[in-house]
Amino acid sequence: MPKFAANLSMMFNEVPFLERFEAAAKAGFKAVEFLFPYEYPAELLAEKLKQNGLKQVLFNTAPGDVAAGEWGLTALPGREREAREDIDRALEYAIALGCPNVHVMAGVVPEGADRLAHRKTFIDNIRYAADRFAPHGIKVLIEALSPPIKPNYLFSSQHQALALIEEINKPNAFVQLDFFHAQLVDGNVTNIIQSMAGRYAHIQIASVPERHEPDSGELDYNWIFNKLDEIGYQGWVGCEYKPRGETAAGLGWVKPYL
Ligand SMILES: O=C(O)[C@@H](O)C(=O)CO
Numbered sequence: 001m002p003k004f005a006a007n008l009s010m011m012f013n014e015v016p017f018l019e020r021f022e023a024a025a026k027a028g029f030k031a032v033e034f035l036f037p038y039e040y041p042a043e044l045l046a047e048k049l050k051q052n053g054l055k056q057v058l059f060n061t062a063p064g065d066v067a068a069g070e071w072g073l074t075a076l077p078g079r080e081r082e083a084r085e086d087i088d089r090a091l092e093y094a095i096a097l098g099c100p101n102v103h104v105m106a107g108v109v110p111e112g113a114d115r116l117a118h119r120k121t122f123i124d125n126i127r128y129a130a131d132r133f134a135p136h137g138i139k140v141l142i143e144a145l146s147p148p149i150k151p152n153y154l155f156s157s158q159h160q161a162l163a164l165i166e167e168i169n170k171p172n173a174f175v176q177l178d179f180f181h182a183q184l185v186d187g188n189v190t191n192i193i194q195s196m197a198g199r200y201a202h203i204q205i206a207s208v209p210e211r212h213e214p215d216s217g218e219l220d221y222n223w224i225f226n227k228l229d230e231i232g233y234q235g236w237v238g239c240e241y242k243p244r245g246e247t248a249a250g251l252g253w254v255k256p257y258l
């Protein structure tokens with residue numbers, strides 16, 4: 001049976017960020033994920049987790065200058081020093097929070113730029129992250145983002161993500177498989193679940209195309225959860241969706257699993 005983590009960047013937005021830990025625990029979650037921890041001291045977040053009996057299962061490296069259109073620095077040639085500082089900072093937070101996975105964000109490739117140079121920079125930086133994280137038992141994750149959410153991201157398909165992981169060739173580097181993006185870009189998700197088994201270490205879910213609760217839309221998540229059980233998926237499933245209304249009112253679909 002899948003294990004579900006509340007995504008505190010998208011869920012429980014009825015309350016300020018630091019209060020979302022308690023809201024998730026009250027709703028029955030045992031684990032959380034969110035985009036970025038860096039506004040807060042790691043000790044404060046570790047305390048929130050402890051107070052509420054929660055595990056942290058995922059967060060991301062810093063996005064760079066979001067207002068300027070950045071969404072990760074790891075694939076940007078010439079920005080290696082900053083990207084690696086961000087990776088080192090993420091490692092400090094991951095250790096403090098006991099978090100087993102970090103999504104190392106690639107970045108947006110500017111119009112007309114050399115995509116192959118960006119790809120090579122990304123591979124070099126992910127290998128650096130994998131080597132830094134390995135002694136701590138922490139995994140590096142990479143995620144394909146669909147064009148409607150992040151146009152010109154370095155990669156949008158699960159097949160590109162897998163090819164990158166194969167080329168990176170590090171034992172602690174895995175795909176973060178977000179079915180919302182996978183359905184928008186690739187489809188054929190049963191085949192993705194089966195053919196990529198063992199290469200993804202974290203999953204995210206939402207309805208398609210609205211990105212709401214995973215109980216409507218074009219994907220049948222009961223089917224998907226059964227397929228994940230069949231292949232023996234052991235990782236977490238992050239609920240990365242925008243609730244249709246109040247978060248707690250939309251949790252009927254997850255109650256049997258909590
Ligand atoms: O799907 C997403 O957008 C997120 O999982 C993420 O990490 C960054 O965009």
Ligand SMILES: [Mg+2]
Pocket residue numbers: 143178204240
């Ligand atoms: Mg995602």
